[in-house]
Amino acid sequence: xxxxxxxxxxxxxxxxxxxxxxxxxxxxxxxxxxxxxxxxxxxxxxxxxxxxxxxxxxxxxxxxxxxxxxxxxxxxxxxxxxxxxxxxxxxxxxxxxxxxxxxxxxxxxxxxxxxxxxxxxxxxxxxxxxxxxxxxxxxxxxxxxxxxxxxxxxxxxxxxxxxxxxxxxxxxxxxxxxxxxxxxxxxxxxxxxxxxxxxxxxxxxxxxxxxxxxxxxxxxxxxxxxxxxxxxxxxxxxxxxxxxxxxxxxxxxxxxxxxxxxxxxxxxxxxxxxxxxxxxxxxxxxxxxxxxxxxxxxx
Amino acid sequence: xxxxxxxxxxxxxxxxxxxxxxxxxxxxxxxxxxxxxxxxxxxxxxxxxxxxxxxxxxxxxxxxxxxxxxxxxxxxxxxxxxxxxxxxxxxxxxxxxxxxxxxxxxxxxxxxxxxxxxxxxxxxxxxxxxxxxxxxxxxxxxxxxxxxxxxxxxxxxxxxxxxxxxxxxxxxxxxxxxxxxxxxxxxxxxxxxxxxxxxxxxxxxxxxxxxxxxxxxxxxxxxxxxxxxxxxxxxxxxxxxxxxxxxxxxxxxxxxxxxxxxxxxxxxxxxxxxxxxxxxxxxxxxxxxxxxxxxxxxxxxxxxxxxxxxxxxxxxxxxxxxxxxxxxxx
Numbered sequence: 001x002x003x004x005x006x007x008x009x010x011x012x013x014x015x016x017x018x019x020x021x022x023x024x025x026x027x028x029x030x031x032x033x034x035x036x037x038x039x040x041x042x043x044x045x046x047x048x049x050x051x052x053x054x055x056x057x058x059x060x061x062x063x064x065x066x067x068x069x070x071x072x073x074x075x076x077x078x079x080x081x082x083x084x085x086x087x088x089x090x091x092x093x094x095x096x097x098x099x100x101x102x103x104x105x106x107x108x109x110x111x112x113x114x115x116x117x118x119x120x121x122x123x124x125x126x127x128x129x130x131x132x133x134x135x136x137x138x139x140x141x142x143x144x145x146x147x148x149x150x151x152x153x154x155x156x157x158x159x160x161x162x163x164x165x166x167x168x169x170x171x172x173x174x175x176x177x178x179x180x181x182x183x184x185x186x187x188x189x190x191x192x193x194x195x196x197x198x199x200x201x202x203x204x205x206x207x208x209x210x211x212x213x214x215x216x217x218x219x220x221x222x223x224x225x226x227x228x229x230x231x232x233x234x235x236x237x238x239x240x241x242x243x244x245x246x247x248x249x250x251x252x253x254x255x256x257x258x259x260x261x262x263x264x265x266x267x268x269x270x271x272x273x274x275x276x277x278x279x280x281x282x283x284x285x286x287x288x289x290x291x292x293x294x295x296x297x298x299x
Numbered sequence: 300x301x302x303x304x305x306x307x308x309x310x311x312x313x314x315x316x317x318x319x320x321x322x323x324x325x326x327x328x329x330x331x332x333x334x335x336x337x338x339x340x341x342x343x344x345x346x347x348x349x350x351x352x353x354x355x356x357x358x359x360x361x362x363x364x365x366x367x368x369x370x371x372x373x374x375x376x377x378x379x380x381x382x383x384x385x386x387x388x389x390x391x392x393x394x395x396x397x398x399x400x401x402x403x404x405x406x407x408x409x410x411x412x413x414x415x416x417x418x419x420x421x422x423x424x425x426x427x428x429x430x431x432x433x434x435x436x437x438x439x440x441x442x443x444x445x446x447x448x449x450x451x452x453x454x455x456x457x458x459x460x461x462x463x464x465x466x467x468x469x470x471x472x473x474x475x476x477x478x479x480x481x482x483x484x485x486x487x488x489x490x491x492x493x494x495x496x497x498x499x500x501x502x503x504x505x506x507x508x509x510x511x512x513x514x515x516x517x518x519x520x521x522x523x524x525x526x527x528x529x530x531x532x533x534x535x536x537x538x539x540x541x542x543x544x545x546x547x548x549x550x551x552x553x554x555x556x557x558x559x560x561x562x563x564x565x566x567x568x569x570x571x572x573x574x575x576x577x578x579x580x581x582x583x584x585x586x587x588x589x590x591x592x593x594x595x596x597x598x599x600x601x602x603x604x605x606x607x608x609x610x611x612x613x614x615x616x617x618x619x620x621x622x623x624x625x626x627x628x629x
Contacts, residue, residue, distance in 0.1 A: 079386075122415050129386070131414050134406055140376045141411055144383020144391075147368055151344070152387060171407070174373035178380065181371065 016234035024230045028058035029293040034093035038109040040282040048259040048275040050090030057094040059233045069099035072126040083138020083162040088120035100127040136169025146187040165197040167208040180219035185248030198273045227255025324484040325459035330358025332466035346393040348377040354394035354424040374404040382411035397423030397438030412475045413450045419475045426479035427567030433603035443572025452476040453544040455516035458488040464496035501548040507537035514565035525620040549581040570595035
C-alpha cells in the first residue's frame with residue numbers, strides 16, 4: 001500500500017499517461033464497489049451521487065492529493081474539503097481506497113456509534129476535514145484554509161468538492177469573489193454537475209447555467225470536462241496545476257457527471273436525490289459494475 | 300415657525316458613545332489589545348467584513364497588514380474563512396456588527412466553528428442598544444441567539460479594562476468565543492475596583508446590605524452609578540459583575556443571590572434569553588425560591604433615535620434604574 005502520496009507533477013495535458021489513467025480507473029471502480037456495499041447495509045442512501053462522483057474522487061485520492069494515510073493530520077497535507085456532506089458515502093469509499101480508514105469499517109456506514117455518519121463530519125472521521133452538509137459552506141472554509149496555509153508559508157493545496165446544487169447558495173459566490181480577491185492560486189474547486197437536486201432537476205429547481213461563464217466572470221481559471229472521464233479529469237488537473245501559482249487565479253474544474261454512473265440499472269432509473277434500491281438489486285448492481293469495468297479494462 | 304428658543308434636537312449619530320461627559324475613556328481598546336496580543340502570539344490574525352474602521356479592527360490592520368484579511372461585505376464568507384484559518388492552526392478574530400454575526404452568519408458559526416470547536420473569535424460591534432439606528436443595527440437579542448450554540452463562550456465586557464484583559468484570554472481559550480464589542484472611546488470604570496477580568500468568572504465589585512445587582516456589559520457601569528445614587532436614598536447596594544455569560548459562573552452569582560436582599564439583574568439586551576434568563580435558570584436549577592427583578596430591554600423592536608433618549612425610554616439609564624429599585628423596595 002502506498003502510504004504517502006506526493007504531489008502529482010503537472011504534465012502534458014494531452015497525454016496523462018497510461019499508468020496514471022489505469023491507477024485512477026481502478027481506484028474509481030473500487031470506490032464504486034465500496035459505495036454499493038455501504039448502500040446495501042442501509043438499503044438506501046446517496047449511492048447515485050457516489051457512483052456519479054467516483055471518478056472525481058479517484059483522481060483526487062489516487063493521483064492529486066498529498067497525504068499520509070497513517071497520519072491524517074500531517075501538517076503538510078493537502079486539504080480536501082467535502083462541502084456536500086451527503087456525498088460522505090463516496091468520500092468514505094475514497095478514504096478506504098487511500099488507506100486512511102480500513103475497508104472493513106465501511107460496513108458501519110450510517111450505523112449507531114460508527115465513525116462514518118450519513119453526513120460527513122470532521123469530528124467523526126479521520127481524513128474528513130470539515131463538517132459539511134449545510135450546503136454552501138465548503139468554499140468559504142476553503143478560502144480561509146488557503147489563506148492560512150499560504151500565510152504560514154505552506155505549499156499545500158486546498159481542494160473543495162461542491163455540487164451544482166450548492167451554486168444556489170449565495171455564500172458560494174461570496175467565497176468565489178473572496179478567493180479571486182485574495183488571489184488564492186493554491187485553491188481548486190471541483191463542482192459535480194449532475195444536474196440533480198433534492199426537488200428535481202437543477203434546471204427546474206433553480207437555473208444555474210451558464211455555469212462556466214459565471215466562474216469565468218468571477219475571475220477563476222475555469223475548465224469544464226466530462227466528470228466521468230478519468231483521462232479528461234487528469235488532463236484538467238494537469239492544466240490547472242500548470243497555471244497555478246501561490247498568488248494567482250484560483251482554479252475550478254466543472255465536472256459533468258451522471259448519477260449512478262457505472263451501473264446501467266441505476267443510470268437508467270428515474271433520477272432521485274435519495275435513490276431507493278431493492279434488496280435483490282444490490283448484487284445485480286455489483287455484477288453490472290464489474291462487467292462494465294472488466295469490459296473497459298479488456299478494451 | 301421655530302424660534303431661537305426651540306431646543307436643538309438630539310440625533311442618532313452612528314458613532315454614538317455611551318460615555319458620560321467628562322468620563323475617563325480609552326480609545327479603541329479592542330484594537331490595541333489585539334495588537335498587543337498579536338505581538339506576543341504569532342498565530343493571531345484579524346478579519347473583518349467591511350467594518351474594520353467601525354469595530355476598531357483597523358488598529359490591528361495598520362499594525363499587522365500581512366496578518367489582516369479583508370473579506371468584504373460577506374459575513375458568511377467572513378466566518379467560514381475564519382474557521383478555515385483556525386483549521387490551519389491560526390487564531391482568527393473576525394469582526395462585524397453583532398446583528399450580522401448573530402442573525403446572518405449563525406449557520407456558518409455554528410457548523411464551521413462551533414461544531415469542530417475551533418478557536419474562532421467573533422467580535423461583534425453594536426451589541427444590544429448601543430446605536431440609535433433601529434432594529435437593523437440594534438442587536439438586542441444577540442445573546443439569546445448565541446446562547447443556544449454549543450461550545451461557544453460569550454463575553455459581555457463592561458469597559459476598556461475588561462476588553463483589554465479579555466482579548467488575550469479569548470485567544471488562549473480553546474473553542475469559539477463571542478465578544479460583545481464596545482468600540483471607539485470606551486469608558487474606563489473597573490480600574491477603581493479591586494478587579495481583574497477572568498474568563499468564566501463573576502466578581503463582586505462592591506458589597507451592600509439591601510440590594511444585590513447582578514450585571515454584565517455596559518450595564519455594570521450603570522449598576523455602579525445607580526448604587527452610588529441609591530446610597531443617597533440610604534439604600535445599600537452590592538454589585539456583582541458577570542461578564543462571561545456562557546459558561547456562567549452560577550456558583551458566585553447564586554452565593555450572592557441566596558440572601559434576603561432584593562435581587563436585580565441588569566443587562567444591555569432583551570429580557571428574553573440574556574443575563575436575566577441565565578440567572579433565572581441557575582436559580583431554578585439550584586431550587587432557590589428567589590424572586591429576581593430584571594432591568595433589560597423589552598421584547599420589542601426598539602425605536603430609532605438618540606442613545607441617551609433610548610436608554611432612558613427603555614429603562615437602562617441610571618435614573619430609571621434608581622426609580623425601579625426604589626419602587627421595588629416600596
